[in-house]
Amino acid sequence: MTVAVALHPGGSGTALLVRLAARRDRVLVPVWLAVLVLVCFASAASTTSLYxxxxxxxxxxxxxxxxxxxVALYGPILDVHSTGELAMTKLTVTYAVLVAVMLLFVVRRHTRGDEENGQAELVGATAVSAGAPLDAAVVFGGAVSLLLGVLVALANVAGGLPLAGSVAFGASWAGTGLVATGLTALACQVSASARSCAALAAAGIGALFVLRAVGDTTDAPWLSWLSPFGWNTxxxxxxxxRWWVLLLHLGLTALLVAGAQALRRHRDLGSGVVQPRPGPATGSPRLADAITLSLRLHAPMTVVWTLAVALCGLVFGAIAPSFDAFDSPAIRDMLERVGGAGAFRDTLLSAVVSVLAVVVTCFGVAVVGHAGNDEHDGRTEEVLATATSRSRTFLAAGIVAVGGATWLLLVTGVGLAVGVGNDTDHSFAGLVASPLSQAPAVWVVVAGALALFAWRSQWALLGWGLVVVSVTLDTVAELLGLPDWVLELSPYHHAPMMPLASxxxxxxxxxxxxxxxxxxxxWLVYRGRDIG
Structure with missing residues (x-):
């Protein structure tokens, strides 16, 4: 993408760079916002009909x-008499993670991503101050967060929830977005590449979620006060x-942004505070193959994801016996309508498996997104300049995306089975197979992202839209009572509810x-189109 920036003499350029960011994200951000707002409205409007x-x-x-x-998955309901808290059960914490992920990609794109593809250096050659790109990314991320908070508040009011509570809930999501903006800005200064930046920021978000989950489910509730997701509850x-809790979001955001600004002044453009380990002077002959090269490039990311899903499987498997604590006929009837009649623990385990399958899908879509960035930034042309065919290049992205997602589902199943142990009627192999049964649905979404990338490299980012739309259809269609054919458009709807169902x-x-x-x-489209 060609970037042209014209500045008034003496200006830092921050305002114009914010406008440029808004122009570049004119499709991606509105789609994310629309989906999140729709989910909030559907949840708010359907609660009184469900109960x-x-x-x-x-x-x-x-x-x-x-x-x-x-509680570990969704967070607790502190006021059991509050209709609003019940309506926003999933959204207060779990969907707030999606808000954080959205801001992660937005801020990374306009900081580390632009440095990696050379746009930051091009902009820096104009009358732009050294700190303007980071300032613009933070301001744009903050603006997106605040806009989301306002839209969500309006959607909840339209869904029948109280105005004051809706404003507070929207502010909590805006606060989550601000914290994610600061966290990503800091990660971009520490990391030396877009991939490692995403891994570091995602690890931070995951750690904050786990910290909140441990605090909410153990005798150490003070741990929840150490996480922004806990503050939302x-x-x-x-x-x-407690309006003063929102000051915690603002305070942490200010610290993270200040830290990012301080680190920016101590690194060179295009580098990170933590420099990557130098590789050997001569590369391995195996890296001449596109598939091996792709596997090597995504190895750190795969290791981080493997450890993360293994931990998730172990944690949810270990707490599975507590699922039987439900004794509410209303909840039991609702879950049986959603997942079918059966053992209560199996119904909830199936729900956990479904959520983790969506999380694993994000790995495959991220790999496809990296392939799009590599092509857009010119690295794919360098690979194709060797004795490497287009088919091999496309196959490399597909194998790592689909194969990596399948591997993560397997690891999730093993972690779940180990965590549950003997405290279930299902065999070890049956529990391992539960996440793997979601693989065909995951493959469809990842293959859809590959098809978008094959049509145009920049469209690889739309793969995230496939994930969000699929999850939204699987959630909103049922809450709003839409026709069955709408629900069936989501690949996840057709995945078996194992271990509940066969x-x-x-x-x-x-x-x-x-x-x-x-x-x-x-593959057929990619073979015939122009590269770049």
């Missing part, structure tokens, strides 16, 4: 608090609101064939 009386809503809230497993948006090969075969068709179509 018709106050007694049912109180029983549901108490049942959720009675299970450490659900402690805010009590739809109860006795494996059905027919949907898995159809999804696998669909993934193969998308990947093949992408």
């Amino acid at each position: 018709t009386t106050e007694a049912e809503r109180v029983d549901a809230a108490k049942a959720i608090n009675a299970s450490p497993g659900i 402690r805010l009590r948006a739809y109860g006795d609101t 494996f059905d090969p027919d949907p898995a075969l159809v999804l696998t064939l669909l993934a193969a068709v998308l990947a093949t179509a992408g």
Whole structure:
């Protein structure tokens, strides 16, 4: 992309760079915002129809608090009489993670991403101050966060929730976005590449989520006060609101941004505070193969993801026995409508497996996004200048994306089985197979991202839209009572609810064939289009 920046004499250029960022993200950011706002509205509007009386809503809230497993995933409901807290159960913490991920990619793109592809150096050659790119990325990330907070507050009010509580909830999401903006800005100064920056920032977000989960499910609730995700719950948006909690988001954001600014002044453009380990003077002959090269480039990322999903599997497997603590008929009936009648623990384990499958899908889409960045920044042309075919290059991205996601599902299953141990009627192999049964749905989304990348390198980022839309359809369609065909548009809807239900090969075969068709179509398009 050609960047042209014209500045007034003496200006730092921050304002114009913010406008440039808004121009570049004119599609991606609005799509993210629309999906998140729609989910909030659907959840707010459907709660009173799911629970018709106050007694049912109180029983549901108490049942959720009675299970450490659900509290670890969604967070506690501090006021069981609050309809708003029940309506926003999943969104207060779990969907706030999606908010943080959105800001991670936005800020990284306009900082470390621009340095890696040379745009920051081009802009720096104009009358732009050295700190303007970082300032612009932080301001743009903050503006997106605040806009999201306002839209979410309006959506919740439209869904029937109180105005004051909706404003507080929207402010908590805006605060989460601000913290993610600062965290990513800091990671971009520490890391020397866009890949390592994303891994470091994602690890930080994951650590904050785990810290909150441990605090909410153990005898150390003070740990939740160390995490912004815990602050979202402690805010009590739809109860006795603690408005002062929002100052914690602002304070942490200020510290992270100040740290990022300090580190920026102590590093060279294009480098990081932590320099990568120098490689050998002569590369391995194996790296001449595109597939081996791709595996090597994504090895650190794969290791981090492997450890993360293994830990998630172990944690949720270990707390699985507590799932039986639910004794609410209302909650039991609701879960049976969603997942089918069966053992209560199996129903909730199936829900956990479904969530982790979506998380693993993000790995495959991220790999495809890296392939798009490599092509857009000219690195793919350097590979193709050797004796490497286009087919081999496309195959390399596909193998790492699809194969890596499948590997992570396997690791998730092993972690789940080890965590559960003997405290279940299912065999070790059956628990391992539960996440793997989600593989065809994951393959469809990743193959769709590959097809978008094959059509145009910049479209690789739209793969994230496929993830968000698929999850939204699987959530919003049921909450709003939309026709079944809308729900069936999501690949995740067709994945078996293991270990609750047995494996059905027919949907898995159809999804696998669909993934193969998308990947093949992408391969055919990629072979014939211009590179770059």
